[in-house]
Amino acid sequence: MSATINPHPAPVQTPSPVVTPAPPKRSKWLFFVIFALVAGGCWTGYKYFLQPKADPASSASAVGGPVQVRSAKVGSGPIDRTLRLSGVTAAKDFAAMLAPMMRGPDAGRALVLIDLAKSGTLVKKGQLAAEIDAQSIQDHLDDVKAQVIQADADIRKRKAEQATATEDMRQNIRNAKADWDKAKLDAGASEIRTPVDAEILKLASEEFEAAYNQLASDMKNREIADRAEIRILEITKERQVRHQGRHDADVVKFTMRAPIDGLVVMESIFRGGEMAQIQLGDQVAPGQPFMKIVNPARMQMEATTNQVDSEEMRIGQAVNLQFDAFPGLSLPGKVQSLGALGVGGWRQNYYIRSVAVRVAILGSDPRLIPDLSTSGDIVLEHKDNAVLLPLASVFSKDGKEQVFVKRGEKWEPREVKLGLRNGTHGAVLSGVDAGDEVALENPTPKPAVVASN
Incomplete structure (x- = not known):
């Protein structure tokens, strides 16, 4: 069998090349939108943050409109120059x-x-x-009382024992005295005795005499020893009695x-x-x-002040007292005492000296109790029927004080002289009268601010 070979093979199909699409082009309008946003942000920042703002009063003056100025009336009345103290209430009694x-x-x-x-x-x-x-003390006191009773019984017992022993010793002394007397009688018949018997009787008499003298001497020593022993027991009893007395006093104090x-x-x-x-x-x-049991009818304020302020304080100065716990409560007082020496603080405040001040509270109130935080205004100077000018209306120019007084629609500058001042007002010596309207801010137009590039 023969094989037939095809001289023209079938063509092989090759894959077609993949074509990548080109990227889309960005729109031109997006660039303009971003540019517009950036430009608008820069303009807004300059407008509200960098550009100087013109004064409203200057702007109003520039367009010929009226200037709005806060003002107040010059009043009249009493004025005080005061010194503020802070402290707490305390009882005098x-x-x-x-x-x-x-x-x-x-x-x-x-x-x-x-x-x-x-x-x-x-x-x-x-x-x-x-x-x-006092229960524990009372229990201990019962024990001490028992010890006192026992000590008294010990004394009586020992005295009875000593009395028995003393009587026995006295009986021995009496026996010794009888033996000595008998020996002396026997020795008195020595003429009819032999020399040996006479010598024996003599020695016996001397022996009984020595025994009697010894017992008599022991009796004296025994009496001294008995008295000392009884005294020791009495001291023990006295110690317990005093112990009892101290505890009795303690129980009463409880x-x-x-x-x-x-x-x-x-x-x-x-x-x-x-x-x-x-x-x-x-x-x-x-x-x-x-x-503490305090008398609320006699109260005082205890405070401290610095050495500079203390130079203006005097005993008897009037004080107006306010109480933080009761805002509507105000009571009169007067300076009662001032410390003679400044007292240093602790640690870093050691070199700061404070002077103690006590202010007597003249009035009374049922709400007034110790340890209330209190402030007091000491009246250093007082003046009645003074022309009162607000200090906010006083301006300084060339080393002099002036105010702006309203005359029609204009503000007229006027030099003033002030006397007594407090924190808000001053007594006018010359320059304005009661009833005048004065400006509380400078009405003079300020020069326009020119913005620089």
Whole structure:
């Protein structure tokens, strides 16, 4: 079988080339929009931030319109020059209630308040103000009383024992005296005795005499020793009696009554990481103040001032007092005392000296209690029927003071002289009269501001 070969093979189809589309061209109008936005932002920034603003008064003057100026009327009345003080209220008459200082030798016991008058209440003299738990002291006092009784019994017992021993010794002395007397009688018959017997009787008499003398001497020493022993027991009893007396005094002090009529004000202590008022169940230390009973009818303000201001202050100057807690409350007062020396502060304020000032509050009010933040204006100078000019209307020119007085539609500059001043007004010596209208701002047109490139 023969194979036939095709001399012309079938053509192979080749893939056609992929044509990539050309990127679209950006529109020209988008460029113009961006340019317009940038130009508008630059113009707005220049208009509102960089371009100087013309004064409204100058603009009004430039167009011939009226100038709007704030103004006020010159008044009349009294004027005071005052000095401001800041401080707190305090009672002039008060009684401090302190935890008792115990006299007992074991004075380290806890003092716990079990009864306490409420803060802000009025109490009468002799009324119960506070009471401290005395149960532990009372228990200890019962033990001390028992020790006193035991010490007294020990003395009586020892005296009885000494009396018995003394009587026994006296009986021995009497026996020794009888033996000595018998020996002397026996020795008196030595003439009828042999020399040996006479010598024996003599020696026996001397022996009984020595025994008697020894017992008599021991009796004296025994009496001295007995008295010393009884004195030791008596001292022990006295010590216990004094111990009992001290605790009796302590127990009495645990019940505290008001020494004067007044208002109860509690002190503050550090409790639970913050300051808080004393309350029932708190533990106080001996000698710690925990309450004040104040007379609200006699109050004062305690404040400090710097050394410069203190030079103008005098005792007896009038003071007008205001209270931060009660904005509508105002009471009169007067300077009662001034510190003789300046007192330094702490740390960085050590070199700043302050002078203590006390101001007596002449009036009274039921709301007035201690520790209220208070301000007071001390009247340094006073003048009645003065022409009062607002200091806001006074302008300085060439070292002189002037005001602008309204005359028709114009403002007329006028030189003035002022005397007494306070923080807002000044007493006019010359220049304006009561009733004149003065400008509170300079009405003179300012030169127009030219914007620079």
